[in-house]
Amino acid sequence: MSETADAHDAPTSTGIDHKKLIMWLFLASDCMFFGTLISTHLLYRKLYPSGFTDAEGHQRFIQNLFNIELTSFSTFILLMSSFLMALAVSAMHKGEIKSFRRNVLGVIFFGLIFLGCQVFEFTHFYHQGLTIQNSVLGSTFYVLTGTHGTHVAIGVLWLILMYFYSFTGKLGGHMGALDVEVAGLYWHFVDIVWIIIFTAVYLVEYLGPNGFWGTGLPAVTK
Amino acid sequence: MSHDSHHDPVACKTELAPERSDLGLIRPDRTTGWTDWLTTVDHKKIGILYGAFAMFYFLVGGVEALAIRTQLARPDNDFITARMYNQLFTMHGTTMIFLGVMPLSAAFFNFLVPLQIGARDVAFPRLNAFSLWTFVFGAFVLNASWLFEFAHLAGWLNSFDWHKALVYTDFAPANGWFSYAPLSGTFGQNGQALRFTGVGTDFWIIGIQVLGIASLAASFNFICTIINMRAKGMTMMRLPVFTWMTLITAILIILAFPAITVALIELMFDRAFGANFFNPSAGGQPVLWQHLFWIFGHPEVYILVLPAMGIVSEILPTFSGKALFGYPIIVFSGAVIGFLGFAVWSHHMFTTGLGPVPTAAFSLLTMAIAVPTGVKIFNWLGTIWGGRVRFTPPMVLSLGFIWMFMCGGFSGVMHSSAPADSQQQDSYFVIAHFHYVLLGGVLLGLMAGLYFWFPKIFGRMPNAPIAYLASGMVILGFNLAFGPMHYLGLAGMPRRTHTYHAGNGWETWNYVATIGAYILGAGVFLAFANLAWTAFKGKKCSSDPWGGRTLEWSLPSPVPEYNFAQAPIVATRDAYFEDRHGGKRIAYENDGGEAGVHMPSQSWMPLVASTGFLFAGFGMPMMAMGVPHAGWIVITGLGVLILGIWLWAVEGPGGYMLKTPAAAGSPAPAETVAH
């Protein structure tokens, strides 16, 4: 899976592998990407703090909609997957391919749980009346969290391919460990972004008596 | 690793024994002709392809511009319809910026950066090919909208049911190069997704998106290359200025493009899936589009100009016989421009009513950004000052660059004053401003670069008399065309209007501008034709016809596949020049020779993967406009993309060893040179 012209023999000017460097650059760019999406969501929350109107014409508050326990659970799962990813990377560095496989399977499994929760959440919200079309809130919420979900899905796909690739025996040595480490960087980043989204999109809605944006529900009721 | 021990070193890649990739397919390494160009991973060939496409699109954009100018030559003219006029100026702007200037800059990045830093390739050769083909397909998609427009005008589409869904107002994009919402977006409640404009906007959205991917991939690659693949002794402060400006440009691209990527996704969701990001009837804020666009858009103008500044910073010292005056300051001011470029976007939005504090802040910051720009101009003047100036064609064009760009800077500073700008906005004054910076600045700089490096690229010298004539025509025609627009703008002539009535006092200067535009067009055409002729038939020249300063001039022309037979070690800035004039400053490592140097294998996969964008690019606009089953084309495209990337990953980088002229190895150079 190595790409560079002569990565295995030529030392780089900085000592950082090309692949690791390019992943860092991609992540810098992705920061701006998510930054823009998150700003869009927050700007519209500030502008329209009071939620959305569902199909029956009822005013709905975002705190009624969110299932914060479920989202906290999936957040926790994603965090734990990062932990397993770190174990997988370190296993690879030690050349313990079996332990790598075990941990990577764990990451994939946790990633899939997270995605499952998101699918559940989306369908649930949809039935509660929040659609991409009926409000600005729906548009920003689904596109922001959906884009993050796509990142997770790409990560899962990448790791699945890597898992199977490891059986060909070609995922080994320094280059193999590097490939896994780069995938790990990506995974950790996607995880960190979720922590930010979870805070900025979910948790702040529960701050103070009226929610962070001022005119949320007076008291959070289910 | 196993793959490069498959072969003994060969003198020419056509001698390679057949090698199978890890996938079992025979690698297209031994090919020549078309296959070679389609599968190449050689940064020099990729650069030439970028350049050829860019020059082609410059001519396309030029024809569009001349149609616009023909229409405006006379008051109340009806040479083209208003509908066609909108499509023309939109495609003109979009073409010039995304398909002309950016890829021509990319051509220089590709060809020069590895040579200037003493490397044998870029960090990710196949990713580089992917960027090229993605650009090519993005450009196809954008221009494919013209095919629909012409087919519609000819009535060929009438027999299809779905034709009705496509007809709104336009087939080619027609919202201007910044596609402001709500015009580009939707209106109406709850997912009705009524649109102001037709399928052209969808072509624009997906086209720019694909081009953005190409730029991003290329930028990651070049930052990696510049940071990581410098020859020994090539410290950051010894990098040629062109390479520095490439680095800053690439950083701007990776930080600025995400804003437009997101904006385009949001707009696409509005149009295709009835979202409400910019839909005013559902509470969306069209002004958000303006912010997101210009957060990208202002850095973009520096993405356009910094490479040209880098080119000029190489040419002026060469033909003044002096080192660049104030190298660290030029580099630093480039970085400051890049940084401040992110803090001035709202100067494009003074008239939206930002409020007094933001308006004042953006005004001040915009004035501030003129300072590092001015610093550069003074440094260039300092470089020429007291030098033995040789007025070769590239030098003439570079001097034209300084002069014209400076004029554009002056009108730019005028815009920075918000009260003044509210008079100038959307008038021909703004057109004059950005053509002075973009055409008088960037295009002259890029043309100077073409005339400067063509002898290196093809080993042939462009015809000088024709070059002088063309340069003269370009500079004269340009000033005739755009100088009067300052006046027209201040006299109230609005931008983007397909005609004007007689009696406003605009007739004369419009007529003059059109004449100038034709002279300019003929000049650019002549300059390009001269170059095209040179590439095949020009007179052969030595490897260093100008007395160059940087490493690329130390190589034979045309440059061999492996670039450097032995890897260079440099002891100073401008090492090649100093080495010839001031004692030993370049040494060579003891590599290459019979043992050969490692070359990356060619591959079909970047091309295959980027074809996915072609499908997605055609399918997406059809889908947005409700053509049945078009969604499947998009899905096919994504499938092709993923498949291509997967095959690319598992085929492995491959590689072979290429013999180079005998390895000598040479003693280390003296450490430094005083500047």
Ligand code: HEM
């Ligand atoms: C001294 C530096 C510069 C200053 C102070 C400056 C200032 C401005 C301002 C305030 C505007 C907005 C005018 C309006 O719409 O009312 C503007 C427009 C524009 N500038 Fe500059 N500028 C500078 C350099 C450049 C450079 C280097 C480029 C590109 C190479 C450039 C390209 C453009 C373009 C394309 C527009 C028009 C955007 C549109 O379509 O509305 N400018 N400039």
Ligand SMILES: [Cu+2]
């Ligand atoms: Cu600007």
